Amino acid sequence: MLLDDLINPTQSDELLDEFAKREIRRAMLAAVAIPGYQVPFGSREMPVARGWGSGGLQITLAVVHDDDVVKVIDQGDDDGVNAVNLRRLVTTSTGADQTSVAAEASVIQSRHRIPEDGLDEESILVLQVPVPEPLRGVERDMRELARMHAEADYSRMWVSLYEDKVRNGVITQTTGYPCLVNERYVVATTPIPRWDIPRLHESPFLTLFGAGREKRIYAIPPRTKVEPLTFDDVPFEVEDADGASCAMCKSSDAFLVSLPNSDVWMCSDTDWCRRTREANA
Amino acid sequence: MTLSALSSRDSTLVFRSLLTSLSSPGEKVPMPTHLCETMPPRALPLLALTDIETTFCAPDDPDLEAEVAELTGSRVVSVADANFVLCSTPPPHELVLHVGRGTPLHPELGCRLIVCTESHEGDVAMRLTGPGTRPNANLSVSASADEFIAARNIAVAHPPSGIDCWLVSANGVVVGLPRTTLVEKR
Numbered sequence: 001m002l003l004d005d006l007i008n009p010t011q012s013d014e015l016l017d018e019f020a021k022r023e024i025r026r027a028m029l030a031a032v033a034i035p036g037y038q039v040p041f042g043s044r045e046m047p048v049a050r051g052w053g054s055g056g057l058q059i060t061l062a063v064v065h066d067d068d069v070v071k072v073i074d075q076g077d078d079d080g081v082n083a084v085n086l087r088r089l090v091t092t093s094t095g096a097d098q099t100s101v102a103a104e105a106s107v108i109q110s111r112h113r114i115p116e117d118g119l120d121e122e123s124i125l126v127l128q129v130p131v132p133e134p135l136r137g138v139e140r141d142m143r144e145l146a147r148m149h150a151e152a153d154y155s156r157m158w159v160s161l162y163e164d165k166v167r168n169g170v171i172t173q174t175t176g177y178p179c180l181v182n183e184r185y186v187v188a189t190t191p192i193p194r195w196d197i198p199r200l201h202e203s204p205f206l207t208l209f210g211a212g213r214e215k216r217i218y219a220i221p222p223r224t225k226v227e228p229l230t231f232d233d234v235p236f237e238v239e240d241a242d243g244a245s246c247a248m249c250k251s252s253d254a255f256l257v258s259l260p261n262s263d264v265w266m267c268s269d270t271d272w273c274r275r276t277r278e279a280n281a
Numbered sequence: 282m283t284l285s286a287l288s289s290r291d292s293t294l295v296f297r298s299l300l301t302s303l304s305s306p307g308e309k310v311p312m313p314t315h316l317c318e319t320m321p322p323r324a325l326p327l328l329a330l331t332d333i334e335t336t337f338c339a340p341d342d343p344d345l346e347a348e349v350a351e352l353t354g355s356r357v358v359s360v361a362d363a364n365f366v367l368c369s370t371p372p373p374h375e376l377v378l379h380v381g382r383g384t385p386l387h388p389e390l391g392c393r394l395i396v397c398t399e400s401h402e403g404d405v406a407m408r409l410t411g412p413g414t415r416p417n418a419n420l421s422v423s424a425s426a427d428e429f430i431a432a433r434n435i436a437v438a439h440p441p442s443g444i445d446c447w448l449v450s451a452n453g454v455v456v457g458l459p460r461t462t463l464v465e466k467r
Contacts, residue, residue, distance in 0.1 A: 003286045003332060003353050018289055022332050025296045026364075029330075030389035032303045033445040033459035035412050039389045063300075065293040150385035150441075182412050182461060184441065206304045221304045221413035 015093045016061050020044050024062040024217070028208060031219035036185025037149070038132055043215040053086055053111060054212030056128035060086075060109045063124060063208075066095035071105035076113040076255070076268035083111075100271045112175070114196040116254050116272040121222065123205040127190045132211040132218065134178040134188040154186050154229075161229060171234065180227045181220055193268075194228075194238045195255040201226040241265055249276035284320055284348045287328045291316055295329035302447060302457030307409040307418040309401055309454045317453030323397045324349060326447055326455075327365055330393075331355035337365040340376070367395045371425045377432035380444055388441035391460065394433075395447050398426055401456055411462040419467065420456065422448075430464055437461075 003018065016024070020042075027041035046054040064070060072087035074080035078100040086109060091098050099105050102118030109126040119125060135145050138156040148154065157178060164171050175191040179200070189197060190209060200207060200220055207220040220226060230236040244265040245252040254272055256265040267273035287295065294313045302310040312325055320328075324345055331337055333354040339346035340360060345367070350357050360366055360379050368376070372394070383391035403423035407430065410418070422430060426448070437443035443460030458464065 002351070014289065018292070019332050019334070021289070022292070022330055023334060025300075026330055026335070027389070029299065029303055029393070029445070030391075032300065032413075033391075033461065034388050034441050035461065037388060037441060063293075063297070065290055065297070146386055206300075223305075223414065224412040 013093050014061070015047065015089065016044060016058065020058075021062045024058055027217045028059065028062065028219065031208070031217050032206070032221050034185075035221055035224050036181030036187045036218060038187075038211075038216040038218045040215055041217050043212045046212065047089060048082075048086065050213035051130055053082060053109075053128040055210030055214075055217070056109050056111070056126050056212075057086055057089065057210075058212060059126045059208050059210040059217065060090055060107060061094065063126070064090060064094045064096050064107050068094070068096040068106045069099050069104055070094075070096045071099050071102055071108045071115075072110070073108070073113060073115065073269075073271075074111045076115075076257075077270045079270065101275070102271070112191045112193075113255070113268055114192060114199055116267075116269040119203070119205045121204045125205055125207045127192070127207060127209050129188065129190045129209045129211040129216070130213070131176070132188055132209065132214050132216040134176075134186050149185060152184060154180075157186060157229065162231070165231070165234060171230070174239070177236075178229045180229060182224055183227075185218075186229065187218060187220075193255060194236070197226070197228050197236070198238070246273060246276075249273045249280065251276050282320055284324055284328065284345070284352055286352045287316070287325075292329040295325045298455055299326055299329070299447065299457070302455045303445065303459050304413050304457075306411065306414050306457050306459055306462040307420050308415070309456055312449075312453045312455055314453070321345070322451065322453035322455075323367060323369065323395060323449045325453075326393075326395050326449070327355070327367060328353065331365060335364045336362060337367065338363045339367040339369070341369045342367065363392060364390075365393050365395065367397075369397050371396055371398065371423075371429035372432075374428065374432040377429060377436055377444070380436070382436060382439075382442040382444055384442055388443070388460075391442060392444045393447070394444050395449060396426075396429060398423065398448050398450050400450050400452070401448065401454060403427075406467040407464050408467050409458075409462050409464055411459075413459070414462060420458075420464065433458065434464060 027039040074083035102115035336358040380392035407420040437460040446458040
């Protein structure tokens with residue numbers, strides 16, 4: 001049998017053909033070997049619009065097999081429309097099982113959050129990335145951006161952070177905070193909140209970032225140094241809910257989000273909240 | 282043993298072994314047993330990752346090279362131009378220093394070197410440090426592989442350019458050495 005014989009969409013429910021998977025896998029391996037470097041790849045058309053998780057979906061489909069258990073969350077919510085649809089796509093096309101419990105999942109695809117608990121050495125975290133280029137705010141020319149990364153020339157990024165601090169009294173970037181990976185590449189940490197940034201540092205799990213629209217894959221291997229860019233005399237701080245606790249589970253040690261136009265706070269990670277309530281009961 | 286193209290599931294399983302091995306350098310990661318029983322384990326990375334978009338060579342194993350080329354559609358090119366190079370024994374200095382290392386602008390073009398070893402137990406103990414390595418991670422290699430490691434260290438001395446290696450044993454256990462891993466004699 002030849003590889004060509006396997007490339008027949010009529011014989012398979014899979015969304016990616018074998019050529020596509022292999023190309024994405026080679027990009028992933030390069031990304032893991034060069035932590036933080038944005039590896040270009042041929043992003044395919046997916047049944048979701050670009051910018052809605054197509055990069056994360058392609059990574060997940062290239063990684064998952066039928067022995068895997070998949071969890072998909074959107075802003076911490078397992079039951080969001082986007083999460084449900086992506087999970088259904090992954091499980092029906094690969095035969096993998098699904099779960100909402102991070103500790104039971106081998107592959108976790110997420111938009112904008114890292115689950116509060118349950119990730120270990122066996123876990124692979126796939127993050128959907130809308131804008132993978134952390135230097136886009138200071139430089140628009142792609143060739144110049146490539147040069148800056150190649151030479152680790154991040155001086156303009158530092159100036160940008162300094163100006164932000166001088167103008168506003170604080171560094172105002174809240175989500176997708178820029179981080180230095182393995183003391184070499186600055187990466188955009190997707191729109192995950194600052195709360196999740198320290199959990200990328202020396203994490204036990206592999207994190208893969210997929211940007212379908214921008215056609216880039218990058219990675220943070222386990223046990224890798226991840227430092228948020230900040231000044232020696234301006235410590236990095238995570239979000240503070242000012243003593244608030246979750247209206248449902250009473251947790252105050254999880255990432256909380258406020259309901260619109262109210263003082264009510266709730267856990268962002270809905271499965272964490274559910275399990276905490278069950279444990280309290 | 283003759284080779285055959287991997288099914289979609291089998292190539293995923295081999296890829297996951299390779300991904301784990303690069304994520305955790307120095308860790309001994311088994312490749313799928315049912316494949317290692319029917320095919321030479323050293324061929325599995327090529328069968329799982331190469332296709333018509335890639336180039337490869339196996340300079341000391343022309344029969345396997347021809348079979349892989351036919352099965353995957355991957356083109357056979359010279360060592361210096363190959364995306365993947367398979368060596369049946371730890372390669373000499375000249376070969377390791379001759380493979381592509383990519384450039385600072387495109388480090389992903391660095392070669393993936395697949396090196397066969399009899400086993401992952403040897404007389405020369407190496408200490409591994411860098412992204413993904415566990416505390417006290419180590420690697421034991423034979424004296425012949427020791428020379429290969431020395432050449433590999435030269436090839437990765439100017440990051441982000443460099444080469445990524447997989448050491449594949451005869452029983453199908455793979456150890457990954459990405460370019461970011463520092464390998465030193467204990």
